[in-house]
Amino acid sequence: MEELAVHKKKVEEVKSWFEERLRTPKYLQGDIGSSVLIITGQAGVGKSATVHAVASQIGTQLCEWNAPTPTIWQEHVHNSSAGISGINYTSKLDEFENFVERVRKYGLISSSFNGNSKSSIILVIDDLPVTNGRAAFERLKTCLVLLVRSTRVPTAILITDYGNADSSDPNARWLEELQLSLESAGASKVLFNPITNNSIKKTLSRICRQEQCNVAAEEIDLIAKASGGDIRHAITSLQLFCLKPDVELDLSSSNSTPSYPKENANELTAFNGGFSSQYGRDETLTLFHALGKFLHNKRDKENVVALDQNAFCVREKFSRLPFKMDSPEKILCQAHGQSRPITDFLHENVLDFLCDEAMDDAWAVASYLGDADLLLASFRGMLTRHSETENVLQSAAASVAVRGVLYGNFHPSPSRWHAIRKPNLWQIERSLSHNQNEMLRQRFMAGSGSSSLSEVSVIATEYIPVLKWLGYRTSSGLETHDSEDDSSQTMSMIDEQESKISDDDIEDW
Known part of the structure; x- marks a missing residue:
């Protein structure tokens, strides 16, 4: 006892x-x-x-x-x-x-x-x-x-x-x-209230004496503060430190979050009280969990925060109720999500979470997502380079996209189950890249291996149409006449079908 x-x-x-x-x-x-x-x-x-x-x-x-x-x-x-x-x-x-x-x-x-x-x-x-x-x-x-x-x-x-x-x-x-x-x-x-830091430190110190573990008082104090009142978590962290005393976890140099600069990569630690993350709780979120928080836009039903008399006041149409979640930047850090995928997912799914009659909300959300796209314009179709400027731009773009969705969705649709769809933009980009490579390959083969290639736009608008036209003209005369007969028959059938369409049908269509 x-x-x-x-x-x-x-x-x-x-x-x-x-x-x-x-x-x-x-x-x-x-x-x-x-x-x-x-x-x-x-x-x-x-x-x-x-x-x-x-x-x-x-x-x-x-x-x-x-x-x-x-x-x-x-x-x-x-x-x-x-x-x-x-x-x-x-x-x-x-x-x-x-x-x-x-x-x-x-x-x-x-x-x-x-x-x-x-x-x-x-x-x-x-x-x-x-x-x-x-x-x-x-x-x-x-x-x-x-x-x-x-x-x-x-x-x-x-x-x-x-x-x-x-x-x-x-x-x-x-x-x-x-x-x-x-x-x-x-x-x-x-x-039962959370265990106090002093009680956790006393328990950890007693364990160290009984197990003859040489752990500094500063490390015990750090473990106690980062445990959040969880004695079981504190003991597990002490076991980890005793097994691997040289382990160092630094979020600023982690490869899992390349889209955030050093000053922002440690936001999780700052939100948890400024203690080292190697002893803190694992608060990682999945990408879809984070997207659900942003898209559902859960807020309090009334503003319970008392306003200061000297506080800056905004018009009613610009004011929003407090979040029922952490700050968007903290959630982005917890999800370890890069800016480009998050923005693409928001583009694809945000309209499903807007009220059908909220046209102004859709315009505001599209405007903010457009600003985020402008910040990320230089990264589309490219691998992220690990430089400070690009990390700052990506972090800012993610914040603009997420906060724009949360702010613009002033009239959210009733809460119900929604399926998160994969962005169609990804399939379009893959098809575009495939078509470009295929056009360059054909141009290279037609040029007998010559490396002097034209621009892709020139190939698409001039070279490919001429190549098709030459191939059509060099086809056999019989096939040409047959194709002309087939085309004339097809045109006559279309004319007959159009003649049967009444004005009422056209109006309904």
Whole structure:
């Protein structure tokens, strides 16, 4: 208990709750409230460790819900098609519902392998099934609410709080709804705060003394500050440092983010408090996750920030509500995205996220994307050269494109699922490059290997048409007459079809 980095008041609160439920007879437990305790907090703040330490100190047996290995759907389909009987598909949610139903009806029987079959039991649920869809979530919520109302076994439900999660993620909202439902059903709640830096430093120093690791106090302080209150992450970072003490991660020299200058490449570190990224959390975003943030344009419903009297005021049509996300530049750094692909994806997909009647928004967005294209005009079709000027231009172009989309989309379309399409511009550029190479190859072959090549525009407008005309004129006379007859027949058929088209048909077309 003394080695826990959790605040002593939180540990004592959990311990007192379990001791009160264990010493109260079952027929009187209804007078002291539900037998379910919800322990919430971000990852790595000691929720599971506290429950295990409390159970060990008060001498109770711990029974944990262990999520079974799920049957893979493809495996189930294979077994069904192969005619293998007796194997049914069971999801994690089905297994969890069956487990909770058994606990509600029959309770838990203490195992006798430790020689103390009459010891008290504490149930711990630390791995809630992942629900896919509203219907599955309602099943999970109903199952847990029934457990809160009926069980007499002291139960701890551990729920991880993901903090500033994406507001568009339904799982984060559903976890909050689940906590409120369980509390309204009678469950108690204890919130674990992030571990303080001093507690993390004390824990890391004690580990270094026990393991005889020579780690400087400055490194321990750096690890503690970068962990964000996550003791598990801090211990993992200490293990990494002890294994590779010479490792140095420098975002400014990383090859994964060539589109940002040195002063902007460390923005992630600056946003995290200025500490070295080798100990910080991995906040990398995928390109499509970043595009989703930009295109959906999630904002607060009202401006809750109090305006300063001396602040610069803008007209109502130019003002925008605060973001429900980090700054666009930080998201660009997290996504490690280059300016050209991000701008192309925004060009291709942004109209799907605009209101159908918002013509002014479409004009504003197109204007900003045009400005970004102007900054990137010298890079189209070329490999990025790693120079300071080009990195600054690309970083500025990405910022103009993203902020232009966020600012111009003043009337976004209703939130719904959209498929992100690959830019058609890429296919056009590949076709253009292929056609240019093919024209140069034909010109080179026709010139008997001569290296004196004309401009591509001259080849396309003069050389290729003349070559086709010469080939047409040198064809046989019979083929020429046949082609002329075919063309005259085709023209006569077209004239007959046009004569049959009425004025009404033309107007409808």
